[in-house]
Amino acid sequence: MKMKGFEYLEEELQEMKEYGLFRTLVPIESDQGAKVVINGQEVLQLSSNNYLGLTNHPRMKEAALKSVEKYGAGTGSVRTIAGTFSMHEEFEKKLANFKHTEATLVLQSGFTANQAILSSILTKDDVVISDELNHASIIDGIRLTKAARKIYKHVDMDSLEAALKESGDYRKRLVVTDGVFSMDGNIAPLPAIVELCEKYDALIMVDDAHASGVLGRNGRGTVDHFDLNGRVHIQVGTLSKAIGVLGGYIASTQAVRDYIIHKGRPFLFSTSHPPAVTAACSEAIDILIDEPELIERLWDNAKFLKDGLRALGFETGISETPITPVIVGDGAKAHELSDKLLSHGVFAQGIAFPTVAKGAARVRTIVTATHTKEQLQEALHAFEKCGKELGII
Structure with missing residues (x-):
């Protein structure tokens, strides 16, 4: 019927x-x-995001299989209740070291990572300034915040500077850009963006979904590619593309990690990654260094x-x-x-x-x-x- x-x-x-x-x-x-x-x-x-072929790498498959044998198929809980295994925190420390940041936090996907950071750290007293061709997950993350929003023309630094000048009365200004734009394959002019953010005392966030494992030394991303380590406040990336498995991460300060743990709804209300996913992602970082x-x-x-x-x-x-x-x-x-x-x-x-x-x-x-x-x-x-x-x- x-x-x-x-x-x-x-x-x-x-x-x-x-x-x-x-x-x-x-x-x-x-x-x-x-x-x-x-x-x-x-x-x-010719349509896969499996840039490095890691989905089939023998070391990745072996790590996943061993973890299932030892820890089971799932975790049975969200991270904040009973779903944080020691392997989750060990991987996050390894990832932070790889990204040259103080801390990282892993979420279910790059999409939820963008939603978690944007919806939680901004208030009605702040403004987010976004490239007009940013990924849908950034757009949806912005929709979840009470912050004011401004859109600047794609990779147009004059347009970005105008938006920064117009928003001096807000508590915080957060500029958000993709590192690599997923439909056109171009790279954000990150050095110029960082200089403008430093000039106007704004925070900067880079979504490195298509740069993780592709750009920078050993695939560390656009921040490393442009030698900007320590000058970008928030890096978001995926573990689902070049890393070959599943997930997203936020790489930033310990304060940002702790805040998202307490306030990031996608983190708070989603079951943690199963052991096979975490073990394979961890092995992928070692492969990026070794190969x-x-x-x-x-x-x-x-x-x-x-x-x-x-x-x-x-x-x-x-x-x-x-x-x-x-x-x-x-x-x-x-x-x-x-x-x-x-x-x-x-x-x-x-x-x-x-x-x-x-x-x-x-x-x-x-x-x-x-x-x-x-x-x-x-x-x-x-x-x-x-x-x-x-x-x-």
Whole structure:
């Protein structure tokens, strides 16, 4: 029997289908490697955030398995009641040392990390100043605070300075930026942002989701990449992308850690990470230190694909990182390119409004350290064939 009441949702979904924007989830039937199995067919994976291939690293899998045998499948509680295992605090100390900060706190995801920090440390007496292309988790975190908010034009330092000048009467000014912008692959001009924040006595927060494990020495992120250690008040990152597992973290001072433990609702009301997750994340930090060649291979592969796509005539925007968008413009055409690529053995997802602006739809590619040059050349051949068939190049 069909339940009544959701006709308005069905109408909107039907409209999405008519415009070619409705998408279904794509189940992967294998591990997350350079190649994956979809609908029984092996295809090249160019949509994963598994930058360094750590999801399948033997040391990661061994650490996860050993921890399950010793500590079980779950923790059974939130951190503040009975869900803090010694391994949680040991990992956070290791992570703080890696990030060159006084302390860290691990949460369930990068999304909840942004919500926890933004919703808790700001009041109606404060103002948050955010880049207009910041991640959705930052936007939603800002929505949860009573602080005033200002938006500055994307990576525009004149616009940022104007916002800082206009907000001198607030108790605290917090400037928030992505370190690497997830849709365009460009890097925030962090040195200039830090200088402005120091000039106007503002706090600065960097979301390093796509920089953790990718930029900086041994993957320490954009702060380390620009030699700004000790000058950025809050760093947020994920353990779900280059680190290869699950989670988010806040790297800052001991005072910030203690405050979030007491006031951060996503931390207070979510069960702690299971032992396998924590053990594998901890092992990942050791691998970043022991195997820096993974990051070197990632960047070499990124340059190969980026150069190849540009040589074919594709528009790749302002990307400076392993995130390389193939910008098509029309949302339906971006999805059509994605579907056609899959039929030619390449899994590269189309992304359209509202994830990106209308008229800026693209197929977003991300290479990994585990791709071979032969595989990437295969991908370029597929892009060339499909791009010409659709009149994109």
